[in-house]
Amino acid sequence: MKSWLEFLPVRIFRHLVRFLPMPVVRRCGRVLGRCAYLIDGERRHVALENLAYAFPNRPEAERVALARSMFAHFGSLLLELIKFGMYTPQRMLAASETEGEERVRQAHQQGNGVLFFTGHFGYWEIHAVAHALRIGPISVLARPLDNPKLHVMLEQIRMSTGNTVIYRQGAVRRMLRDLSANKGIALLIDQHLHSADAVSVDFFRRPAATTSALAALALRTGAPVIPVFAVPLPRGRYKFIYEHPVDPPRADTPDAVREFTQRCTDVLEMYVRRYPAMWLWMHRRWRDRGAQEMAVDETSDAEADA
DSSP: OHHHHHHHHHHHHHHHHHHHTTTHHHHHHHHHHHHHHHHHHHHHHHHHHHHHHOOOOHHHHHHHHHHHHHHHHHHHHEEEEHHHTSHHHHHHHEEEEEEEEHHHHHTTTTOOOOEEEOOOOOTHHHHHHHHHHHHHOOOEEEOOOSSSSHHHHHHHHHHTSEEEEEEEHHHHHHHHHHHTTTEEEEEEEEEESSTTTTEEEEESEEEEEEEOOHHHHHHHHHHOOOEEEEEEEEEGGGEEEOOOOOOOOOOOOOHHHHHHHHHHHHHHHHHHSSSSSGTTSSSSOOOOOOOOOHHHHHHHHHHHHH
16 A cells, blocks of 8 residues: 555656656656655755755755755656656657766776766766667666565666666676676665675765775776766756766775775765755765764864864
């Protein structure tokens, strides 16, 4: 029953957006997100708490406005992803433009595959769908959704242009096989990780348990690591950005996996600071409350000294 109650509104939205142009879909999504901000008190609290830790010197009213904008963005993302999944390949290409695409082609020329990373930022799902048309299909590392009906719908969109989805069981073997065949793999690096292979890196000057898979694979295979980001353009279009590859640490660097992970996290943080309303502040990214408070105190002291 819970699955159906969650799936039914999405199914209704899916029928409605079919008849609306993307700019209208974007506006409707923002309204939906703002309604969620008012209704979902728990996630609103988490978002405001995270924003207070990340931006302690910003006025409270500004952080509240950021939280509202963030909810609005993710409302748009939901409806726009559904709408984008209905496009023909030609229309997907027409609705997007890229920056740095040549960096991906140069990376593939090395023959070791390419690792792409981003976070729950901007339009990452739409970017992955369109990437397959512009450059070639990739494998996307993902976690199954808790709702099986929503999971099936999202997987259909993810695979609609030829991408494959890799889930946790047997993931390392599959990723190594793809990289050896010079294919691309995309993964997110901004989820809190409970497993033993997590490494602690600084994200907004606070320790965050982060996947080590990206750095470990890159150091093992020599695959270039390219940060990717997707931001909105006017009239319901998108810009897909391929940043410069992240330089790996020297082979003799102590704790090279953690150092590489930190370098990648720094790039993600740069984009989140640039577009703060496009990152998932409602996610409990930091779980160590004591460490959080210490980090905030240190940040405030440093900024006061400056």
